[in-house]
Amino acid sequence: MKCWCGKVLIIDTRRLESKFRDDGKDGLIEGVNLKDRIERNMNASSYPFRVDDSCHIFRFTSTGMKTIEKVVVFDPLPIPGIYMLVLGDFDEDEIDVGVKSNNRDLEMVLSTVVKIIAFFLSDxxxxxxxxxxxxxxxxxxxRIMIEKERKNWRELFVIKGIDxxxxxxxxxxxxxSSYLISLCKT
Amino acid sequence: MQKCSEEQANHDANATLSDPFGQRFSSIEAATNAKRDWLLSRHSSDFWEKLKQLKEQQ
Structure with missing residues (x-):
């Protein structure tokens, strides 16, 4: 299989999988239990998610028409304190960051991502x-999702609209064209 | 007109090179690197400077 730059890569997902433990102990945190304030403030249903030891990589399972493993990554940009968000699907041991899943659970996926953002920002x-x-x-x-949950997130986040x-x-x-999300400090 | 077409062609070629969407990656690191490169190439240096200032004002 070719990657984006055209090189043929040998796929090894063991290294990736080793970041996540399924024993419910060290390194695996059930985010839904940790942030009561987030739970109180968000209306839409969401999927439970897991976070790796670095607290930068999160995973959850989308169970719409199909079962799809999702990954959310926070990775630093070359501006101190700003992280970009990467949302992708695992498919056949590869990651697709632009796929349109059409899994008929978009609202729940986006709601999960919002909670993951809140979780990350609380750390x-x-x-x-x-x-x-x-x-x-x-x-x-x-934008539609932000607007839909606005009355709930405005106590949690400051969101800047950027063009x-x-x-x-x-x-x-x-x-x-983009958004900058920060934790509300007041 | 031809110059515009050439510029557009160059722009499209660069966009294809750096656009990670619709591509598949063998690791999270490769995906994040590609997206970071795409974001950085997508906006001007002025944009990132403004963003930096915005962050510093927070």
């Missing part, structure tokens, strides 16, 4: 998450 309260989708359509989708020349507090009805 890294000074960090901000930079979110940018693969297309304008996907960014609009993110090439616009950096402002998120406003309903406006399309942005």
């Amino acid at each position: 890294y309260p000074d960090a901000s998450i930079f979110v940018e989708g693969s297309s304008a359509a996907r960014n609009r989708l993110y 090439e020349d616009t950096f402002e507090v998120f406003q309903s009805g406006k399309n942005y």
Whole structure:
């Protein structure tokens, strides 16, 4: 199988799998039990998720029409304190970061991602998450989800809407190319 | 006109090279590296400077 740069790679998922333990002990944290405030404030149902030892890689299982393993990664950008969000699907031991799953559970997947963001920010309260989708359509989708849960997240997050020349507090009805999410400190 | 077409072609070629979406990766590290490269190439240096300032103001 070819990767994005065209090189043929030998796939070894054992290293990846070793990051996650299924014994419910060291290194495996059931995020749903840790952040009561998040649970109280979020309306939409979500999937339970797991986090690796670094607290940067999260996994959950989407169970819509199909069963799909999802991964959420927070990786630092070259700006201190800002992490980009990567959302991908595991499929046949590979990761696809742009797939349209069409699993008919989009709301639940996005709700899970929001809770994962909150979980990450509660461990890294000074960090901000930079979110940018693969297309304008996907960014609009993110906006719709943000708007839908706005009354719930506004106590938790400060969300900035970003376009090439616009950096402002998120406003309903406006399309942005990306979002910057931080924990509300007040 | 031809220059615009050439520029567009170069832009498209670069976009194809750096666009991680629709590609599959053998590891999380490869996927995150590709997405970071894509994000960095997608925005101007002014954009990242503004973002840095925004973060510093927080």
